[in-house]
Amino acid sequence: MARVFRGEGLHKVDAKGRVSIPALFRRVLEAGDPDWTDGLNPNLVIVYGDHRRKYLECYTMEAIDEVDRKIARMQRGSMERRMLEKLFNGQSHPTSVDETGRLVLPAKLRQKIGIGSEAYFIATGDTFQVWDPEVYDAEESARTEAWLEGQPEDFDPLTLLPDDDGGA
Numbered sequence: 001m002a003r004v005f006r007g008e009g010l011h012k013v014d015a016k017g018r019v020s021i022p023a024l025f026r027r028v029l030e031a032g033d034p035d036w037t038d039g040l041n042p043n044l045v046i047v048y049g050d051h052r053r054k055y056l057e058c059y060t061m062e063a064i065d066e067v068d069r070k071i072a073r074m075q076r077g078s079m080e081r082r083m084l085e086k087l088f089n090g091q092s093h094p095t096s097v098d099e100t101g102r103l104v105l106p107a108k109l110r111q112k113i114g115i116g117s118e119a120y121f122i123a124t125g126d127t128f129q130v131w132d133p134e135v136y137d138a139e140e141s142a143r144t145e146a147w148l149e150g151q152p153e154d155f156d157p158l159t160l161l162p163d164d165d166g167g168a
Helices: 023-031 061-072 079-090 107-113 133-149
Strands: 008-012 018-020 043-047 056-060 092-096 102-104 118-123 127-131
Touching (some): 008 018, 023 056, 061 079, 118 133
Antiparallel strands (some): 018 102, 118 127
């Protein structure tokens, strides 16, 4: 099983859009880049998507390859395939971590999601998201809290997991 991202962090963004990636995230990016070797910078793909997406989704090379393989299995010429190709291929930014462990977020991407002097990183399994901290607090935290409020007082999140381990 591939390594997954874990944790969260708030990081300063400089005037050129450079932001440090949490160290644990960098290890996962290295493990998820088949071309990475010691001394090289790991590659990743930032998917920024359409106007409704208020965050950047960062994929390891292995994770984006899996998405690409699934899209390629869809009916060529279908509207669904074309839309997914646009969202994951057209509205994405291939990049790499720099020598100091930073990610350069182009102005277009910073403007799209409203990133100013800080960026909030949150792990989401085989990807991680980059948010404007205020937008995350206002929208995503509220969504999580609302969902949790709808659960019983003794709710155990592990009950959501399937019983079958899928052969692992």
